[in-house]
Ligand code: HEM
């Protein structure tokens with residue numbers, strides 16, 4: 001892969017790594033003996049870890065110019081594998097956290113393994129590690145195919161992919177050491193945040209530069225979603241993380257906001273992270289891989305445009321539904337609630353558009369687990385957005401807020417929608433990338449599908465039950481006007497559901513492990529086949545209707 | 553200041569969102585765009601897997 005970089009690109013890469021090593025050294029020196037210093041060493045280690053293989057191929061000859069006649073897919077390939085590995089890691093910690101809630105005695109009594117530190121490792125690991133890598137990998141692929149243009153250079157995509165993963169590792173290791181700015185989904189401290197800004201700007205520039213080179217005049221709608229994801233996440237990230245560090249040698253910083261303004265900024269960020277990280281980017285996947293896999297164009301292109309602008313402009317105003325019954329002015333809460341309800345329209349337009357695309361191809365959905373992953377994702381997208389709009393109503397939120405109902409909603413979206421569409425897209429993409437007709441094993445996709453579906457259903461129903469029981473117990477009064485149940489009573493009532501959730505999560509995790517094995521085996525078999533056929537020409541073979549095998 | 557911002561966002565916020573919605577619907581349904589959209593949604597399905605030159 002490194003030999004495919006041009007000599008000039010290899011030199012620039014080395015320069016970047018040297019600069020990074022010095023930055024890491026400065027961090028290590030300034031923050032001696034503190035988490036900040038340790039992160040300095042981590043930066044150095046990462047730079048060397050990438051630098052060594054680079055140096056080994058540094059003097060390789062210039063690559064064959066024929067490669068520039070093909071799309072550049074190496075970063076996509078690595079991104080897919082990273083996404084699957086993060087899926088296992090993040091979901092493993094999810095199951096761990098779920099087990100801790102069910103059996104608190106399981107704790108191993110080390111600071112880094114306490115619930116409060118593991119929980120953000122789970123959320124960042126699955127959202128940013130798994131989701132983010134999948135988004136980056138697929139976006140490079142979709143961008144090139146729909147623009148009919150190659151990526152503008154071969155270095156910046158690597159910078160984005162590897163730089164982003166460095167951010168994720170800094171984040172996760174930081175939580176273990178207690179480094180956090182205590183903003184949910186924006187926990188990493190100022191230095192990691194600045195690094196992510198740099199990475200993200202390069203990412204956006206790749207998009208713009210490739211689009212500027214496009215040969216296809218119309219920009220396909222999937223790209224609009226990916227671009228909204230990149231652009232809005234940049235804005236959200238920068239604004240919500242405005243902070244003043246204690247010093248340049250310390251990890252701690254203080255937010256530029258305080259009080260209710262801080263809360264509003266955080267949940268403007270938080271909700272739009274849901275909207276643009278967990279929704280817009282994955283809708284980009286949906287609008288490309290679902291029609292492609294089904295072999296049918298999207299049902300209504302017009303509808304996809306209308307729902308795009310609906311989602312982009314309405315989500316922005318919905319964040320205050322996280323702050324019902326707080327110090328936030330009543331009208332701002334009402335504004336958020338109103339927009340959340342209207343949001344159902346573009347959300348269901350997208351879900352309906354996806355399902356209508358499949359109408360007439362149900363036999364394919366039945367036979368092809370990959371397509372079924374995508375279909376189920378569209379259904380759960382519809383369910384979780386309906387649920388979200390409902391929970392945003394102030395009166396409903398008074399019951400759901402602080403309860404497991406919210407966690408149920410989150411995972412209906414996260415497992416049912418985000419993870420399902422990702423697995424479906426990856427199964428569609430992997431054979432394409434490694435130039436094979438099919439995945440290593442169609443039966444294992446089937447196994448993964450049923451594990452994932454069963455896991456999601458068990459998880460979500462457990463949390464719905466638990467949440468509603470919890471909420472009702474908290475608001476039940478006796479005749480004399482005192483609370484009927486103590487908090488402990490509600491905990492006891494939740495216990496069986498917590499066990500069920502841990503079990504459902506375990507099924508989901510097992511599915512992800514099966515999926516990863518399948519991906520890795522596909523890569524291995526593809527390499528072996530290529531070696532046997534004597535190197536093989538790199539001629540694209542994908543694009544046909546998926547080949548179905550007996551017994552699938 | 554606060555009252556001004558509130559008054560502004562409560563009135564103009566509505567108008568610009570309505571204008572935007574109307575604009576988007578007109579764009580999506582503009583007859584001349586139909587051919588472009590039809591081509592776009594079908595073009596991703598072709599079997600071509602090389603950049604165009
Ligand atoms: C194996 C599968 C999973 C398991 C067992 C699991 C388990 C958990 C647990 C136990 C919590 C903490 C709930 C609490 O504090 O009461 C949690 C929170 C969370 N998880 Fe997962 N999870 C899984 C997969 C995922 C995936 C794939 C995503 C995202 C793509 C995700 C996103 C989240 C988020 C955003 C939260 C925070 C929710 C909130 O603050 O309301 N999870 N998860």
Ligand code: HEM
Nearest residue numbers: 274278321322340343384385388389391392401410413414
């Ligand atoms: C129309 C779409 C949606 C609306 C209106 C909506 C609304 C809501 C509401 C009202 C809450 C509870 C806030 C609270 O009581 O604190 C919530 C929480 C949440 N939702 Fe949604 N939701 C939508 C779609 C989604 C989707 C598709 C996902 C995931 C892929 C998602 C992920 C989350 C997360 C992670 C939280 C937990 C935030 C926290 O940590 O407290 N939502 N949403």
